Amino acid sequence: MPEYRRVKIRGATYFFTVVTHHCLPILTDEKARAILKNAWVDVMERFPYTLDAVCLLPEHKHCVWTLPEGDSDYSVRWKEIKRYFTREYQQEFGMLFSRNESRIKRNEGTVWQRRFWEHTIRDQEDLNRYLDYIQYNPVKYRLVKQVIDWP
Numbered sequence: 001m002p003e004y005r006r007v008k009i010r011g012a013t014y015f016f017t018v019v020t021h022h023c024l025p026i027l028t029d030e031k032a033r034a035i036l037k038n039a040w041v042d043v044m045e046r047f048p049y050t051l052d053a054v055c056l057l058p059e060h061k062h063c064v065w066t067l068p069e070g071d072s073d074y075s076v077r078w079k080e081i082k083r084y085f086t087r088e089y090q091q092e093f094g095m096l097f098s099r100n101e102s103r104i105k106r107n108e109g110t111v112w113q114r115r116f117w118e119h120t121i122r123d124q125e126d127l128n129r130y131l132d133y134i135q136y137n138p139v140k141y142r143l144v145k146q147v148i149d150w151p
Contacts, residue, residue: 008072025058039084
């Protein structure tokens with residue numbers, strides 16, 4: 001199994017991509033969005049961070065976060081967001097897929113892909129590039145014709 005090395009810089013700004021298990025298009029459902037919002041609020045209260053930008057697509061989401069000075073642990077935040085969302089989503093909608101042996105061993109649900117993608121924002125130009133990427137993503141996936149049409 002490959003070793004994933006993540007860059008962790010205290011107080012930095014990061015871009016993330018998080019994808020649902022089997023790319024299941026559940027994230028734009030009204031109830032799912034409400035659950036996700038509650039998960040973000042809950043985790044922000046316990047592990048503060050600034051949500052600078054977000055784009056929620058049917059099967060994945062992109063975010064830009066800034067962590068507080070002295071803090072670099074974005075992984076615990078994603079773990080808690082995924083845990084909260086999975087618990088509440090499964091209570092509302094039931095189990096999406098049966099868990100395989102690996103997911104049972106790791107006590108993982110079947111709502112999210114196991115990992116997430118992260119990029120440390122280097123400077124203002126890099127931030128602008130990722131903000132543009134987030135805004136344009138619904139057009140890229142042909143969900144709308146122009147950026148302004150995505151809610």
